[in-house]
Amino acid sequence: MAGISEITVIKRKVLKEVATLAWQGRIEEIDSLPRKLTNDGIKNYRCCEYKERAILTDRIKLAMGADLSDKARLSSLIQESESLNNQAQAQPMISIIEKACDHCPIEKIVVTNACRNCVAHNCLNACPRNAIEIVNNRAYINKELCVECGLCVKACRFGAILEIERPCTRACAVGAISPGENSTSKIDHEKCVECGACVVACPFGAISDRSEILQVIAFLKTGSFSTKALVAPSIAGQFGPMVNWPRLVSGLKKLGFSEVIPVALGADQVGKEESQELREKIKEGETLFNSCCPSFKNLIEKNFPSLATHLSTTKSPMLVTAEMVKKADPKAKTVFIGPCIAKKGEAKHAGVGLIDAVLTFEELAAILVAAEINLADCEPAVERITGGTPSASGVNFARSGGVMTAVTEEDGAAEIKKISASGIKDCMDLLKKVSKGIESYDFIEGMGCEGGCIGGPGTLVNTKVATRALRKTTENKGEDQFAS
Numbered sequence: 001m002a003g004i005s006e007i008t009v010i011k012r013k014v015l016k017e018v019a020t021l022a023w024q025g026r027i028e029e030i031d032s033l034p035r036k037l038t039n040d041g042i043k044n045y046r047c048c049e050y051k052e053r054a055i056l057t058d059r060i061k062l063a064m065g066a067d068l069s070d071k072a073r074l075s076s077l078i079q080e081s082e083s084l085n086n087q088a089q090a091q092p093m094i095s096i097i098e099k100a101c102d103h104c105p106i107e108k109i110v111v112t113n114a115c116r117n118c119v120a121h122n123c124l125n126a127c128p129r130n131a132i133e134i135v136n137n138r139a140y141i142n143k144e145l146c147v148e149c150g151l152c153v154k155a156c157r158f159g160a161i162l163e164i165e166r167p168c169t170r171a172c173a174v175g176a177i178s179p180g181e182n183s184t185s186k187i188d189h190e191k192c193v194e195c196g197a198c199v200v201a202c203p204f205g206a207i208s209d210r211s212e213i214l215q216v217i218a219f220l221k222t223g224s225f226s227t228k229a230l231v232a233p234s235i236a237g238q239f240g241p242m243v244n245w246p247r248l249v250s251g252l253k254k255l256g257f258s259e260v261i262p263v264a265l266g267a268d269q270v271g272k273e274e275s276q277e278l279r280e281k282i283k284e285g286e287t288l289f290n291s292c293c294p295s296f297k298n299l300i301e302k303n304f305p306s307l308a309t310h311l312s313t314t315k316s317p318m319l320v321t322a323e324m325v326k327k328a329d330p331k332a333k334t335v336f337i338g339p340c341i342a343k344k345g346e347a348k349h350a351g352v353g354l355i356d357a358v359l360t361f362e363e364l365a366a367i368l369v370a371a372e373i374n375l376a377d378c379e380p381a382v383e384r385i386t387g388g389t390p391s392a393s394g395v396n397f398a399r400s401g402g403v404m405t406a407v408t409e410e411d412g413a414a415e416i417k418k419i420s421a422s423g424i425k426d427c428m429d430l431l432k433k434v435s436k437g438i439e440s441y442d443f444i445e446g447m448g449c450e451g452g453c454i455g456g457p458g459t460l461v462n463t464k465v466a467t468r469a470l471r472k473t474t475e476n477k478g479e480d481q482f483a484s
Helices: 006-023 027-039 049-064 074-082 122-126 151-155 167-171 197-201 213-221 245-255 264-283 294-303 305-310 317-328 342-348 361-370 392-398 402-408 424-435 463-478
Strands: 094-096 109-111 132-134 139-141 161-163 177-179 185-187 207-209 227-231 259-262 333-338 357-360 418-422 443-447
Touching: 006 027, 006 049, 006 213, 006 361, 027 049, 027 074, 049 074, 049 207, 094 185, 109 139, 122 132, 122 151, 151 161, 167 177, 167 197, 197 207, 213 227, 213 333, 213 357, 213 361, 227 245, 227 317, 245 259, 245 361, 259 264, 259 317, 264 317, 264 392, 264 402, 294 305, 294 342, 294 424, 294 443, 305 424, 317 333, 317 342, 333 342, 333 361, 342 357, 357 361, 392 402, 392 463, 402 418, 402 443, 418 424, 424 443
Parallel strands: 227 259, 227 333, 333 357, 418 443
Antiparallel strands: 094 207, 109 161, 132 139, 177 185
16 A cells, blocks of 8 residues: 555554454464465565464564563463553553564664865764774774764764664664664663553564453453543544445444543543643742643653643543543443553553553554454444533644643633643653753643644644544534534
8 A cells, every 4th residue: 555664564464363363252372373474465575484474473463452571372362461450551552572672773873985085084083082094095984982873874974874773772862772682672661651652663574562452342242331432533534435424433343342531521521621620820920731642741740740730630531531420420431542652551551441442543554454343434423422522622622722722712822921832852842841941831732743733643644634633523524523
């Protein structure tokens, strides 16, 4: 498929195959899945099929929600993976498949063959540590003296000196990824904010998140309780232009969900509560940060603890919506469906007792394919949404700036000093200025993904397509998006 990397294709195929086995009641056949996948064509990326199968085995473990350190056969992990008390829940949501890691070079400054041994020798003159000399008519860097300042890179007129950084390290704005044993990358989970940027950045597919598709399928196939889908507003456009809310509801009900609730309802409530908090903070001369993005919240708590008191005390839209559902039906199972990996971590901590499982849009797509349900072919469902119809402001929580608009749209909004940042790097840069007193605001909206939730790592379409679909949803174009 044009525009989709082979890494994405492999990940989605693994998810689909695991979901299919579970949906068809053939999960005990999972030990043969790595061989099946290589026979189906996933075998030309490594030195041999055996290594590819070993990597695929680890990918399947993550798709099952299992811990990579567990060396048991895949079939032995089934009961543990389907269990609601899964021990792996205590494990980090993002893992590195060491067998798939390419051991990327860790020498940051490298002289290439483009070096011409020019007369100017700008690289030598720029180096503050005299770490560069000319050897065999070419610049040579003494690694014992080099401090990797990068001045030689900037000084070379030929661009012959490169500054190389691992894709995963470059993508991680909080410095949570570094070379581990045998030069494979490792994640410092004390620093990780679970934004998923490294998952998207790794060109070898060596970093991935654990899935809960087996748990969700178990919910859907158990008739002793109702299972309700809590769908994030960033769903707009994810399954194509033909899939509106009524068709989505129809397809999810066919899948086995008893009710489908838009999380934009919770977003409407969050907007009101944070707006009230903002008014109180302004009276006290303090700043308010939004609390709906778990990655942004993690960023503040782990890297700027002095600013943590400025975080809104309002729960995220996911948790607020789950509270509504659990209040009406305490025994119901709630499954949040969205674009976010960090929501999986939030569900395991702040969402205990409220959220029973989290699916990304990719994972939902895998289950739909396994059940042979095409949302575009579903007859639109005609039903009233419990809790009412969400507003455009609630739906707009999915994009960068949407929370800020909802919270500050009350009278006097023009007088409120506000700013929005998306992507962990931009959020980091902004928080550094705020923490040092260089800049100050009444309200700061931070989103861990560029563009907001519509740019999340678990999406099915690119941010531009999602943005257009979201705009169409909020503008309505004369139609109510949440009606048939």
